[in-house]
Structures are given as structure tokens and as C-alpha cells.
Amino acid sequence: MCKLKNLQKWLVCIFISTLAYLHINTLSAQELTLLFVGDAMQHKSQITNAYRNGIYDYSSYFKYVKDYISEADIAVFNLEVTLGGKPYTGYPAFSAPDEYAVALKNAGFNVFLTSNNHSLDKGKKGLERTIDILDSLQVRHLGTYKNADEKIRNHPMMLTKNDIRIAFLNYTYGTNGIRVTPPNIVNYIDTIQIKNDIKDAKGFLNADLIVACVHWGDEYKLIQNKTQERLANLMVREGVDLIIGSHPHVVQPTQILKKDEEETSSGISQLKTGESEISNVIVYSLGNFISGMSKKDTDGGQMVKIVVAKKDFKTTIKSCAHQWVYVAKQKNADKIDFTLLPVGQFENTK
Numbered sequence: 001m002c003k004l005k006n007l008q009k010w011l012v013c014i015f016i017s018t019l020a021y022l023h024i025n026t027l028s029a030q031e032l033t034l035l036f037v038g039d040a041m042q043h044k045s046q047i048t049n050a051y052r053n054g055i056y057d058y059s060s061y062f063k064y065v066k067d068y069i070s071e072a073d074i075a076v077f078n079l080e081v082t083l084g085g086k087p088y089t090g091y092p093a094f095s096a097p098d099e100y101a102v103a104l105k106n107a108g109f110n111v112f113l114t115s116n117n118h119s120l121d122k123g124k125k126g127l128e129r130t131i132d133i134l135d136s137l138q139v140r141h142l143g144t145y146k147n148a149d150e151k152i153r154n155h156p157m158m159l160t161k162n163d164i165r166i167a168f169l170n171y172t173y174g175t176n177g178i179r180v181t182p183p184n185i186v187n188y189i190d191t192i193q194i195k196n197d198i199k200d201a202k203g204f205l206n207a208d209l210i211v212a213c214v215h216w217g218d219e220y221k222l223i224q225n226k227t228q229e230r231l232a233n234l235m236v237r238e239g240v241d242l243i244i245g246s247h248p249h250v251v252q253p254t255q256i257l258k259k260d261e262e263e264t265s266s267g268i269s270q271l272k273t274g275e276s277e278i279s280n281v282i283v284y285s286l287g288n289f290i291s292g293m294s295k296k297d298t299d300g301g302q303m304v305k306i307v308v309a310k311k312d313f314k315t316t317i318k319s320c321a322h323q324w325v326y327v328a329k330q331k332n333a334d335k336i337d338f339t340l341l342p343v344g345q346f347e348n349t350k
Contacts, residue, residue, distance in 0.1 A: 043292030044090030084122030115143025
């Protein structure tokens with residue numbers, strides 16, 4: 001009898017605790033901030049100028065944007081180099097110093113995207129060594145894999161923060177004509193695979209939010225092409241919430257879709273913010289984050305900040321904002337410092 005009473009008391013406590021949890025959950029909302037930036041590159045000019053006193057020094061790169069990056073719960077960028085080891089090389093076959101990845105982690109980035117057209121610049125060794133270095137830094141990464149088992153475990157990639165479950169997908173249009181060496185895997189754009197991945201994210205992984213980071217489009221074009229629009233339409237219809245683009249090296253339009261608007265026959269309509277609840281955000285291209293490029297419109301890009309909230313088991317996109325960044329190159333003794341400047345902070349300085 002005593003044991004039965006204790007069991008009854010235990011069950012009552014569990015019931016009350018559950019009610020209390022549900023009550024609290026209905027009163028408070030969890031939020032998190034996602035930050036996305038574009039292509040992080042290492043051209044020969046960057047590698048040469050980073051080498052100082054026997055080491056590769058990237059201390060000038062992120063000092064003005066580090067706080068902004070670190071404020072985000074999840075900060076994501078496209079690692080458009082391999083960490084293939086020495087000799088370090090720039091375009092057209094990138095192999096960056098390991099110190100570069102360390103600097104990016106220390107700047108506040110915690111998700112590294114590795115599926116892009118330079119993923120195979122250093123072949124099998126470069127792909128696998130990049131994965132090994134990122135694993136040693138204990139950062140999350142997705143897009144390339146040593147084998148099928150590794151991909152099954154890690155793609156879609158699931159991150160949970162503040163009780164919000166976010167699934168990340170990452171794909172590239174190609175790898176500059178270089179074929180992947182089995183059993184290595186690069187996530188290429190394949191609509192059948194993308195549909196299956198989205199299905200897994202929604203079903204098996206029970207994601208509250210799905211983010212697709214896609215390497216696509218035409219280089220140096222300020223407007224997205226029809227192929228980008230068709231793929232974006234497909235992903236939105238299948239259930240992707242945020243579509244984040246890279247590769248063109250310049251900024252392309254951002255589209256914010258609302259729940260009370262319908263898709264037009266010509267594609268996804270351009271909508272103004274603030275009219276109703278946001279259903280989807282499509283960033284066709286973030287542009288460059290940091291690079292040695294000097295071609296028109298390539299010396300910077302945008303950082304896109306998206307705030308997501310969850311209340312009563314419903315997840316919503318609360319806001320989407322951007323911050324322009326510019327790569328300043330300043331002479332320092334016999335070297336050049338590459339420094340990211342948030343434009344809003346520095347545009348009125350002389």
C-alpha cells in the first residue's frame with residue numbers, strides 16, 4: 001500500500017510538472033539569431049600579406065565585426081578554400097593556411113559550409129584534410145564528406161538552440177570540372193536528393209526550421225538567373241524556410257515572402273517587409289565576405305541577420321536585416337592589412 005501511494009504521488013508530481021512546463025511554454029517564447037555571411041576566400045595576395053614573423057597572422061581581418069558575429073547564436077559562412085596543407089595557394093586552386101580557419105572560428109563562426117566549386121581544388125587529400133582540420137577545431141561543418149556513412153550521420157545537419165531545432169542543407173552547382181574521388185562525397189545540386197533531404201529534415205529530424213545554403217548563380221551578375229529562381233521555388237514549395245546563396249561574389253537581391261501572399265506565375269514575388277508574418281527568406285547572393293578580389297562590386301558584401309522565435313510549438317521568422325561590409329586594404333610597414341569594415345559604422349568617418 002505504501003509503495004502504491006508513493007507511486008501515485010510520483011505520478012501526480014509528474015502531471016503537475018508537465019502542466020507547469022506547458023503553462024510556461026505558452027507564456028514565454030524562445031528566440032535565436034542566425035547570421036549568414038558570404039564567401040571567405042584566400043587569394044595569393046591575402047596569403048602573402050598574412051605571413052609575418054614566421055606565422056600567418058589574421059588579427060586585422062575581423063576586429064571590427066567580431067562582436068557582431070559573436071552576438072549571433074548561430075553564425076554561418078562559406079569556406080571557399082580547402083585546408084589542403086602546404087604549399088599554400090590562391091586562385092585558381094585554393095589551399096589556405098590552417099590559421100585562417102582558426103581565425104574564423106575565433107571571430108565567432110560556428111558553422112562552416114564546405115560545398116562550393118573549390119571543394120576539390122586539392123583533390124581527395126584537400127577534401128579530407130579540410131574535414132580533419134575542422135573536426136580538430138570542433139566546429140560544425142557540412143557539404144563535403146569522406147564517405148557515405150559520414151554523410152548519413154551529418155546531413156541534414158541538425159542544430160538545437162533555445163529549444164528551436166534547425167536543419168541545415170548545403171549544395172553546390174559543381175566543382176570546376178573536377179570529379180570527386182570515391183568514397184568522398186560533395187553535395188551537388190540534385191533536385192531529387194534535395195527533396196529527399198527536405199523530407200528527412202521535416203520528418204525524421206522534426207526540424208522547426210529548414211535552412212538551405214546553395215552555391216549557385218552567375219559570377220559578377222547583380223541579378224539572379226532563372227535557374228536560381230526555379231530552384232528557390234522548388235525548395236520553398238517543399239518546405240525550406242531560409243534559402244541562402246553564395247558564389248556570384250557580388251550581392252544579389254533578397255526576397256522576403258509573406259504568409260498571406262501567393263506565388264506568381266513568373267516566380268516568387270518581391271515583397272516588402274512589415275506587412276504580415278514572414279514565411280520565407282531568399283538571399284540570392286550574399287556577395288564576398290573577405291577576399292583579395294578587386295573587380296567592381298566584389299570588395300565586400302552583406303551580413304544577413306535573421307531572428308527566429310518559437311512559442312506554443314510554432315516557429316516564426318520575426319525579422320530579417322542586413323549589414324554591409326567592405327574590405328579595406330591598408331599599408332602596414334611592408335605588408336597590407338585586410339580589414340572588414342561594417343559600412344554603417346564607418347561611412348561617416350573621414
